[in-house]
Structure formats: structure tokens, C-alpha cells
Amino acid sequence: MSVAGVVVDDAGRVLLIQRRDNGHWEPPGGVLELDEAVHEGLCREIREETGLEVEPGRLTGVYKNMARGIIALVFRCRVVGGDLVETGEAKAFRWARTDELDGLMAEAFAVRVQDALRDGNAPAVREHDGVRVV
Numbered sequence: 001m002s003v004a005g006v007v008v009d010d011a012g013r014v015l016l017i018q019r020r021d022n023g024h025w026e027p028p029g030g031v032l033e034l035d036e037a038v039h040e041g042l043c044r045e046i047r048e049e050t051g052l053e054v055e056p057g058r059l060t061g062v063y064k065n066m067a068r069g070i071i072a073l074v075f076r077c078r079v080v081g082g083d084l085v086e087t088g089e090a091k092a093f094r095w096a097r098t099d100e101l102d103g104l105m106a107e108a109f110a111v112r113v114q115d116a117l118r119d120g121n122a123p124a125v126r127e128h129d130g131v132r133v134v
Contacts, residue, residue, distance in 0.1 A: 002070055003042040004029025005054055005077040006116035013097055014113050016104065017049055017090035025094065025104045027074070027113060042075055050093065051085035054078060060116035061124040063108070066134060074123075076116045106131045 004027045007015040016025045028049040032041040039056045046054050054077040061074040084093050094104075098117060101110040108128035115124040127134050 002072040013095040018092040020091045053081035059123045
């Protein structure tokens with residue numbers, strides 16, 4: 001299972017990382033360790049990829065990659081410490097506005113950010129093929 005954090009700043013922008021392995025822009029996150037609690041793993045992944053300490057908020061979506069069988073849990077987060085630093089996983093960072101998402105990332109990842117920014121209590125549940133929502 002994987003987790004991702006939609007880290008939102010006071011201006012309503014979201015933090016995106018540019019992955020070193022494929023150059024894609026995505027919210028930070030990754031695969032949970034076997035013995036790791038969900039929020040613990042989320043915070044670890046974001047810290048490892050960005051240098052930031054975050055506080056997880058509500059679960060905003062559950063997404064299944066139908067081609068690979070991976071389920072991702074996405075949480076809205078806020079920064080509580082640390083500084084952005086390049087890492088072995090992220091070569092660049094960007095605070096993006098919602099109107100910039102479609103030009104930066106695949107639909108399967110842009111929808112995660114859009115869902116996290118929507119008001120409401122119920123998380124979205126969606127399927128995708130790795131690129132497009134199906």
C-alpha cells in the first residue's frame with residue numbers, strides 16, 4: 001500500500017516534487033513499510049522526499065492503480081517544520097496553484113490533489129490506469 005500527502009500552504013498552493021527516476025511531478029509519498037502505521041509512514045515518506053515535517057489531516061482519497069494493483073491513500077497535510085531539500089528521490093520542488101496541475105502532471109495524480117482541496121468529509125474513491133482515471 002502506498003501513501004501520499006497533499007501538502008497545502010497558507011496561500012492554498014500544493015507542494016509537488018519532481019521525481020528523480022522519471023521526471024514526473026507528483027505529491028510526495030511512497031510505499032509503507034510492513035510494520036509501519038499509516039500516518040507514521042506518510043510522515044516518513046514526506047520527510048525523506050522533501051525534508052519537511054508535516055501533520056497529516058483528513059483522508060481525502062483512495063486510489064487503485066488497476067494495472068499494477070496498488071492502492072494509494074492520500075491525506076491533506078500541513079507543514080509543521082523542516083526545510084525543503086533536494087533528496088535522492090526528488091530533484092526539484094514546486095508550490096503549484098490548482099490551475100497549473102493539468103499541465104504539470106498526469107490526470108491520475110492531478111485528481112488526487114483536486115480531491116484533497118475539495119471541501120467535504122467523505123474521501124474520494126477512484127480507479128486509474130497509472131495515467132488516466134478510468
